[in-house]
Amino acid sequence: AQKITQTQPGMFVQEKEAVTLDCTYDTSDQSYGLFWYKQPSSGEMIFLIYQGSYDEQNATEGRYSLNFQKARKSANLVISASQLGDSAMYFCAMREDPRRGGKLIFGQGTELSVKP
């Protein structure tokens, strides 16, 4: 069965520093997708970054990068040059092979606090 694990309930980072949010996953699929979402205190879910299981290069989107280590089944999010506006909940998610239905499940989330 699919599973996403985020082991850090809360993280603190100093403004302008980089931070890594951990995510490990479990699946028997060969084809799957990994995603990170941000949920600020206002409650909306904002898509940040995507990594396909066959992508050989780590995904990057501006200050976000996804450190994909397939053999270790980890998909950590790296935020560079943290800003106060980065304070939010961050969720890792995995989408199963679309040929098996494409279920999308989420981890428990990590609450990131950026200190001035």
Next chain:
Amino acid sequence: DAGVIQSPRHEVTEMGQEVTLRCKLISGHNSLFWYRQTMMRGLELLIYFNNNVPIDDSGMPEDRFSAKMPNASFSTLKIQPSEPRDSAVYFCASSLRDTEAFFGQGTRLTVV
């Protein structure tokens, strides 16, 4: 496109009443997900559809919950009868077959 639209944004109802949550997908999207978010249980996948067909409803808590897609762009999640433990934020999200999902703003449900 206006994005995924959920209504109502807030709902307060009395225990035992029927509640219907609504979701309009992004045009052209063919996957639809319903989630429930609580502090205790996080983001739970309740049910999802591909091309209007329910694929997996194993996350639906019990028979009081039902979901439908009467057409390709619209879905409802119904709770009948509602209970206080159903209080949560309910999200729907839509996507293409294997891409990122886009979320609605959520419906905050309070059952008193």
